[in-house]
Amino acid sequence: MTPPVIETRALAIGHGRQPLGRDIAFSLAAGEVLCLLGPNGSGKTTFFRTLLGLLPVLAGEVRVCGEAVAGWSRAAFARQVGYVPQAHAGVFPFTVAEVVLMGRLARIGRFSAPSRQDRDIAADCLDMLGILPLHDRVYTAISGGERQLVLIARALAQQPALLVMDEPTASLDFGNQIRVLDHIGRLRGQGMAVLMSTHQPEHALRVADRIALFNAGQVIADGPPAAMITPARLASLYGVSESAVSASLSPLLSPERNVLP
Numbered sequence: 724m725t726p727p728v729i730e731t732r733a734l735a736i737g738h739g740r741q742p743l744g745r746d747i748a749f750s751l752a753a754g755e756v757l758c759l760l761g762p763n764g765s766g767k768t769t770f771f772r773t774l775l776g777l778l779p780v781l782a783g784e785v786r787v788c789g790e791a792v793a794g795w796s797r798a799a800f801a802r803q804v805g806y807v808p809q810a811h812a813g814v815f816p817f818t819v820a821e822v823v824l825m826g827r828l829a830r831i832g833r834f835s836a837p838s839r840q841d842r843d844i845a846a847d848c849l850d851m852l853g854i855l856p857l858h859d860r861v862y863t864a865i866s867g868g869e870r871q872l873v874l875i876a877r878a879l880a881q882q883p884a885l886l887v888m889d890e891p892t893a894s895l896d897f898g899n900q901i902r903v904l905d906h907i908g909r910l911r912g913q914g915m916a917v918l919m920s921t922h923q924p925e926h927a928l929r930v931a932d933r934i935a936l937f938n939a940g941q942v943i944a945d946g947p948p949a950a951m952i953t954p955a956r957l958a959s960l961y962g963v964s965e966s967a968v969s970a971s972l973s974p975l976l977s978p979e980r981n982v983l984p
């Protein structure tokens with residue numbers, strides 16, 4: 724049987740020694756898109772950064788493609804897992820093309836020159852996201868939304884089995900939100916697993932195969948979108964009334980979804 728692309732066993736996460744969450748058991752299969760929904764400060768980024776090896780595992784383990792990742796090199800990890808962080812301004816004036824080529828480093832080795840094929844893959848990734856014209860622009864001199872798209876292109880250039888995306892649509896305009904969500908749908912079709920967080924339940928409904936509700940460092944529920952995006956669950960998750968949730972969501976949901984009463 725094919726192992727999950729990523730799996731956690733009795734995982735504890737947090738900053739410093741005091742766990743923010745513990746006993747997290749979670750898994751994701753190839754070709755699955757899972758959206759994490761949870762209030763500000765609930766620990767979604769902490770969870771992602773722990774999965775990615777950017778924060779220490781406080782207890783338990785993270786397994787990727789059936790193997791415990793403790794002791795893996797960064798390059799070995801990056802061949803399997805790509806990360807799209809929340810867009811940052813960047814410091815060094817690399818061109819957009821150079822930033823996306825950095826996604827190929829895990830595959831070509833830090834000291835090898837990128838091949839023609841690497842450049843073609845990087846250009847294809849820019850093209851897929853509709854930002855090929857930004858190719859020669861300086862990364863520090865483009866907009867926050869454009870930077871977000873470049874970071875997605877960089878992660879795609881890694882050709883990972885799993886893409887972890889922290890609020891990938893947060894700084895994008897309406898059109899680019901739709902493009903990125905559609906693109907995530909296509910990645911699923913190519914067999915990639917996607918784990919993403921969002922503050923917009925309608926985005927999760929649009930793209931996810933599964934939704935996990937996250938609070939106080941724990942996955943408190945995990946299931947199909949229609950079972951997770953209900954007024955009762957969202958009201959409890961975000962500490963607002965069910966009627967307020969219904970009023971906010973109903974106009975945004977297409978009638979055929981029919982998940983709201």
Ligand SMILES: Nc1ncnc2c1ncn2[C@@H]1O[C@H](COP(=O)(O)OP(=O)(O)OP(=O)(O)O)[C@@H](O)[C@H]1O
Pocket residue numbers: 738743761762763764765766767768769770
């Ligand atoms: N570097 C840090 N050192 C100590 N505590 C931190 C650090 N970063 C975050 N925290 C704390 O960990 C908790 C979880 O933060 P985290 O950023 O993981 O939440 P989040 O769910 O991603 O929030 P948001 O939706 O606002 O991005 C918060 O209480 C936060 O204050």
